[in-house]
Amino acid sequence: MRIMRGRFAPSPTGEIHLGNVWTALLAWLQVRSAGGIMVLRMEDLDPERSRQSYADRLMADMQWLGLDWDEGPDIGGPYAPYCQGQRRELYQAALERLEAAGMVYPCYCTRAELAASAPHAGETERVYPGVCRQRKLDNAFKAARRPALRLAVPPGQYSFTDVQAGFVSQDLSQEVGDFVIRRSDGVHAYQLAVVVDDAAMDITHVLRGYDLLSSTPRQLLLYRLLGQRAPVFTHVPLLIAPDGHRLSKRQQALSIAALRAQGVTAEAIIGYLAFKANLIDVPQPVRAAELIPSFDMTKLQADSVIIDSREICR
Secondary structure, eight states, X not given: OOOOEEEEXXXXXXXXXXXXXXXXXXXXXXXXXXXXXXXXXXXXXXXXXXXXXHXXXXXXXXXXXXXXXXXXXXXXXXXXXXXXXXXHHHHHHHHHHXXXXXXXXXXXXXXXXXXXXXXXXXOOOOOOOOTTTSOOOXXXXXXXXXXXXXXXXXXXXXXXXXXXXXXXXXXXXXXXXSOEEEOTTSOBOHHHHHHHHHHHTTOOEEEXXXXXXXXXXXXXXXXXXXXXXXXXXXXXXXXXXXXXXXXXXXXXXXXHHHHHHTTOOHHHHHHHHHHHTTSXXXXXXXOGGGGSTTOOGGGSOSSOEXXXXXXXXX
16 A cells, blocks of 8 residues: 655745645645655746745745655655756656657747637636647748647546545536647646656645646646556635635735734644634644644535634734
């Protein structure tokens, strides 16, 4: 029986907030309660937004909260490096395998052209119409534009059973269309990078936010095309502010750094999130390690979780 290998894979593009810690805590508890191995990976693919200072602060905040890891950028491990920015050759090798199989084509659509076909307010996401799949272009046109690369999605349903969300099925060709696996600026897309990394690092369980549920069938297709075994997925409910908005790094008041500056303890933050996860009956200070013996994923509610930092014990 394989030992559980889970991961927390944040993007170092800002200070972490309660929403990030929510998924980190649950992923950490899932792994620690099973006696598994926890991996920390920095998803710093975007060179314009990622900063080493954010990565350093993130790791310091995680350690302060009592959420440790067994492999990561600072301590290494058997699957190093643990920063995506240092793993680009692996993504390129996977891309070339897909190209050799005839599954990839260049897309010369501009942002303006894609925006023109984007959904209006209230509409669901439109399927990429496949403009460039059969597009015949002369060399002058090609020289004037830098193409993205898209995966030619074959027809068919891609299904899986999520630990939290249940059965999920999606017809990618009809509901998503051919999706980008390398941007026009040469940066490999998240969908490709995350599959390559999770497969290469032998990740058996992925716990992340519900907002990524709809992207999972795309990743399942890539796992299949690359001949890799997909992990077990758990998509947990998101934390939302009292006004209904999803938490983001722009909300500085909910960052761990801001809460620390206000005198909030690590145990108070962990206890508040544990209460919201129905792991304890009242919001009270608790160490993350104390939650391991009684961790139960089935106690999580299905809907988004409303939080208010003013409720955290100080």
